[in-house]
Amino acid sequence: xxxxxxxxxxxxxxxxxxxxxxxxxxxxxxxxxxxxxxxxxxxxxxxxxxxxxxxxxxxxxxxxxxxxxxxxxxxxxxxxxxxxxxxxxxxxxxxxxxxxxxxxxxxxxxxxxxxxxxxxxxxxxxxxxxxxxxxxxxxxxxxxxxxxxxxxxxxxxxxxxxxxxxxxxxxxxxxxxxxxxxxxxxxxxxxxxxxxxxxxxxxxxxxxxxxxxxxxxxxxxxxxxxxxxxxxxxxxxxxxxxxxxxxxxxxxxxxxxxxxxxxxxxxxxxxxxxxxxxxxxxxxxxxxxxxxxxxxxxxxxxxxxxxxxxxxxxxxxxxxxxxxxxxxxxxxxxxxxxxxxxxxxxxxxxxxxxxxxxxxxxxxxxxxxxxxxxxxxxxxxxxxxxxxxxxxxxxxxxxxxxxxxxxxxxxxxxxxxxxxxxxxxxxxxxxxxxxxxxxxxxxxxxxxxxxxxxxxxxxxxxxxxxxxx
Numbered sequence: 001x002x003x004x005x006x007x008x009x010x011x012x013x014x015x016x017x018x019x020x021x022x023x024x025x026x027x028x029x030x031x032x033x034x035x036x037x038x039x040x041x042x043x044x045x046x047x048x049x050x051x052x053x054x055x056x057x058x059x060x061x062x063x064x065x066x067x068x069x070x071x072x073x074x075x076x077x078x079x080x081x082x083x084x085x086x087x088x089x090x091x092x093x094x095x096x097x098x099x100x101x102x103x104x105x106x107x108x109x110x111x112x113x114x115x116x117x118x119x120x121x122x123x124x125x126x127x128x129x130x131x132x133x134x135x136x137x138x139x140x141x142x143x144x145x146x147x148x149x150x151x152x153x154x155x156x157x158x159x160x161x162x163x164x165x166x167x168x169x170x171x172x173x174x175x176x177x178x179x180x181x182x183x184x185x186x187x188x189x190x191x192x193x194x195x196x197x198x199x200x201x202x203x204x205x206x207x208x209x210x211x212x213x214x215x216x217x218x219x220x221x222x223x224x225x226x227x228x229x230x231x232x233x234x235x236x237x238x239x240x241x242x243x244x245x246x247x248x249x250x251x252x253x254x255x256x257x258x259x260x261x262x263x264x265x266x267x268x269x270x271x272x273x274x275x276x277x278x279x280x281x282x283x284x285x286x287x288x289x290x291x292x293x294x295x296x297x298x299x300x301x302x303x304x305x306x307x308x309x310x311x312x313x314x315x316x317x318x319x320x321x322x323x324x325x326x327x328x329x330x331x332x333x334x335x336x337x338x339x340x341x342x343x344x345x346x347x348x349x350x351x352x353x354x355x356x357x358x359x360x361x362x363x364x365x366x367x368x369x370x371x372x373x374x375x376x377x378x379x380x381x382x383x384x385x386x387x388x389x390x391x392x393x394x395x396x397x398x399x400x401x402x403x404x405x406x407x408x409x410x411x412x413x414x415x416x417x418x419x420x421x422x423x424x425x426x427x428x429x430x431x432x433x434x435x436x437x438x439x440x441x442x443x444x445x446x447x448x449x450x451x452x453x454x455x456x457x458x459x460x461x462x463x464x465x466x467x468x469x
Contacts, residue, residue: 003079005030005094011083021048025063026056030094033105037089042105047091060095072104084155088163108132113139116218116240118383121257128218133163133237139220140167140233148172154185156199160192163237164199167223173230174461177425181232181245196236196243203234203245205424210388213424215244219256230462246427246460249419250444252382253277258447267446273381274445280378281393284321285400285408287371291317293404305367313365318401320364324372325397329390332376431459 009032012018017035022028031047050067057063067073072090076082082100086092089106113135116128129136137151152166164185168178181203188202200214215231217223218240223233226244234243253273258266290298313320375393379386392415399407422429432440440457442448456465 002098003076003082003094003100004098005100007079008032008082008086008092008094012086023048023051025051025054026058027060027063028096029060029063031091032086032094033091034086034089037087037107038091038105039089039107042107043091046103046105047093051093060093060097060099060101063093064101067101067103073101075099075101084161087161110135119218119222119256121255121260124257124260125219125221127220129220129223129235129240129242131238131240133165133235136220136235136240136242137165137167140224140227140235143220143224144169144227152178152182154182156185156188156190157193158189158191160194162193164193165235167227167233167235168231169227172228172456172462172464173232174463177246177461178232180425181234185234193236194238196234196239196241199234199236200243203243206422208422210392211249211385211419211422211429213247213422213429215247215251216241216384217244217256218242222256225259228467229456230460246425247429248427248431248459249429250432252385253445259450263447263449270445270447276378276381277389280375280381281389281396282408282412283371283375284325284393285397285411286405287368288317288321288397289400289404289408292401314363316401317368318398320368321372321397321401322394324364324368325375325390325394328372328376332386332390426461427459432457 009020012032013020015034017037019033019035019038021031023031029051031051033043046067051063054063054066057066064073064075074085076085076092082092082102085102089104090102091105093101093103110130110132113127113130115126119128127139129139141149146169148170150168150170154164154166155161156164166178166182166185184202185199188199190198193199196216200212200216204213206213215226217226223242223244227233231244231246234245236243253270255269255273258269261269295303315323379389379393382389396408396411399411403410416430416434420428420430420434428435431437432444437458439455440459442453443457454467456462456467458465
């Protein structure tokens, strides 16, 4: 749509923060801005003062050349682009012919760069993404000082007009994947995008209801590391979480600090996480089905201990274990939503007092409470998937209580087949194990020393597999 000051004035006149100044610089100019989105000092330094001392100008193009103080001066091609600049904090200057230029006078509002609370590390960079897209791009650009870093800027959301930046390394990321992701973002039809998680649902090709298919990180070094393997980073204004695609399940086993530790220690840590997740999901189900159907497998002394602790319990083993798991899930949810000063006390007191009181009253057995607590702790070794794993734990426990050990085996195989069937952006979700890609296992559960990682992952589409030092 052609730029028209009258149309623009009609749209915004009457807003409390709308500001209009008429200036005579040889030609009549009209400067408009939003007081709440602009920095008064920048408006004065980059627009009003230069125009006051500009002398006589013959055209808006001459005015544009003399606005040397403003670093961001451009001509919006249409009314939509002018409105986008205006709502983002630019000051627009119109002449009588409806020609327009925009000057960057955006105010800087937001928190400073600090260590993200969800990705703390013992060693390594402490910087974390913030809610400002420009700052986040700066954090990435600071680590990738190369012209091959490409950034595609988009605006998504009918009313929010949220700035979205797609970042990738040209020559590493596969161009077809870049085009596919940009096309998906451009086709998003929604009223607003308030956080990057909104877009993650649109980038999920398989539309899975279990297990996220889009990665996220709050650390610039992790985002850059993934980009160096061929992934793309999607930055959303207003969100400190940067999305990364394609995404592998094995990434959930990795921690931000893994690449700053000895590879042997990293391998041990990842193995513990892997075992913890398996134990957390399967242990309650195995306890129930062995106690009800396959008790002959349990060693005699342990069986006697379990029977002595459970003989006075009024519930069946399945009901008892489900009750324990649900109570722990309720405590976790309450802890997440309570103020931080109260949440820690609530979780500790609630778990200790409720568990001990239930055992003393004979409502729950001590082995069931211990197994439930151990299972709940293990889930947090994969914090991004805690809710999904908790749901799977309840489902597998119920099936194990109804069908016995066979039910546990069948449900586990069903989950594995479901995970192996998922593939987004030509990337199998369970790679490098299903399908088996031996050369990609150098940074899966076990990690080889960084100097020996000479090839980029084959499971991630990329145009250059050689890591060049």
